[in-house]
Amino acid sequence: MINIKTTKELFDEIKLAIEAALNITIPLIGPAFLLAFSSVQAAKLRIYYLAISFLQKNTFVDTADSEDIGGTLERWGRVVLGRSPFAALPAQYDVEISGTIGFLIPASTTFKSNDGSLNPGKLFILDNGVTLSSTPETITLRALEGGTASTLAINDLLTATSPLSGVPTDFVKVLTETVTPTDEETIEDYRAKALQSFRLEPQGGAGVDYRLWSFDAVGVENVYPYAKSGFPSEVIIYVEAEILASVDGKGSAGAAILIDVRDVIEFNPDATLPLNDRGRRPLSDNPDVVSVTPLDVEITIDSSSFSPAQETLVVASIENYIKSIRPVVNSIPEEVEDTIRLNSIIFAIESAVSGVSYGLVSFKVDGIAQPIQYQMQQGEIPFTDVSLIIFN
Numbered sequence: 001m002i003n004i005k006t007t008k009e010l011f012d013e014i015k016l017a018i019e020a021a022l023n024i025t026i027p028l029i030g031p032a033f034l035l036a037f038s039s040v041q042a043a044k045l046r047i048y049y050l051a052i053s054f055l056q057k058n059t060f061v062d063t064a065d066s067e068d069i070g071g072t073l074e075r076w077g078r079v080v081l082g083r084s085p086f087a088a089l090p091a092q093y094d095v096e097i098s099g100t101i102g103f104l105i106p107a108s109t110t111f112k113s114n115d116g117s118l119n120p121g122k123l124f125i126l127d128n129g130v131t132l133s134s135t136p137e138t139i140t141l142r143a144l145e146g147g148t149a150s151t152l153a154i155n156d157l158l159t160a161t162s163p164l165s166g167v168p169t170d171f172v173k174v175l176t177e178t179v180t181p182t183d184e185e186t187i188e189d190y191r192a193k194a195l196q197s198f199r200l201e202p203q204g205g206a207g208v209d210y211r212l213w214s215f216d217a218v219g220v221e222n223v224y225p226y227a228k229s230g231f232p233s234e235v236i237i238y239v240e241a242e243i244l245a246s247v248d249g250k251g252s253a254g255a256a257i258l259i260d261v262r263d264v265i266e267f268n269p270d271a272t273l274p275l276n277d278r279g280r281r282p283l284s285d286n287p288d289v290v291s292v293t294p295l296d297v298e299i300t301i302d303s304s305s306f307s308p309a310q311e312t313l314v315v316a317s318i319e320n321y322i323k324s325i326r327p328v329v330n331s332i333p334e335e336v337e338d339t340i341r342l343n344s345i346i347f348a349i350e351s352a353v354s355g356v357s358y359g360l361v362s363f364k365v366d367g368i369a370q371p372i373q374y375q376m377q378q379g380e381i382p383f384t385d386v387s388l389i390i391f392n
Helices: 007-022 033-057 073-080 187-199 207-214 255-266 308-324 342-352
Strands: 092-097 110-113 123-125 137-143 157-160 171-179 220-227 234-241 286-291 293-301 339-341 361-365 368-370 373-375 380-383 389-391
Touching: 007 033, 073 187, 137 171, 187 207, 207 220, 207 234, 207 255, 220 255, 234 255, 255 286, 293 308, 308 342, 308 389, 339 342, 342 361
Parallel strands: 234 286, 293 380, 293 389
Antiparallel strands: 092 137, 092 171, 110 123, 110 157, 123 137, 157 171, 220 234, 293 361, 339 373, 361 368
């Protein structure tokens, strides 16, 4: 990227150029025409520099800005991924309501989650009017706010925002979750998938294709496809979910995501394409779609003298290192490390904060102490967070 000079630097250069060309010294007081001229030209040049820099930045997917601020990232994504970032998906719940048989609950009736619920104060709407034919009756409510912020727990209570004459208590109880909410795809997750789509070339049913196809499923962070040992023509696909979409907060994919991955492997979700052009999976392949297995990585740093602020930096550096460790898929040409190494953990500490004394560094994987390193096995991914990084 070009180095953009400040307006003051441009002003000084223009002023010196005018002085050299006219063999004069422009005074800082007195007639100000040449000073004003230099200031105007400096401001105009800086605008030109900024415009050129913005165009250069948005020429490449790894640096492009979002369309929200005039960038081209989503435009690139629509070219290589065939879609825009996934929007947030609102939750839907079957709830139990008791009232007078024959009473009509009108469409668009809204309910608000009670203070004791998992996420209090969230609004839910009844999309279609319901006439109570029994009591209690089951109705379906949809969250007005997309994403996991409106998640409710079973048995949580909601209250109608306006009185319902045929419902004496005005409240309902959550029975089941019928649509699992997902947060909107972040710009950086979208960018990472677009970059992979540029770097990985489709090959008509190879490991690369299973990964690229899976990016059409909401909530997928990555997938790791392998030929299933001992089963000819079978492919096992390990699915890593985005942290917020995972069932354990560590990357494990739930049933809904696994079903979505299987669906997009079978058919391109772009319904504008002719049906004959939407098939994806090779006829000879029988995919088995399963979740990855996250393994807790506990790291202990003895006799440390880090300040709280330094500990925060060390934790972030170690988390970034552990997140970079992922299974190797031989059929996908990419540079990836699948082995946690003690020396690399120490390097992550030193990269975050140098010159601070500490003692022995050790680590465990899934509760088992590792002397030097641990290599991820098929379907395993490492996980660590601040609760697993211990400063003694």
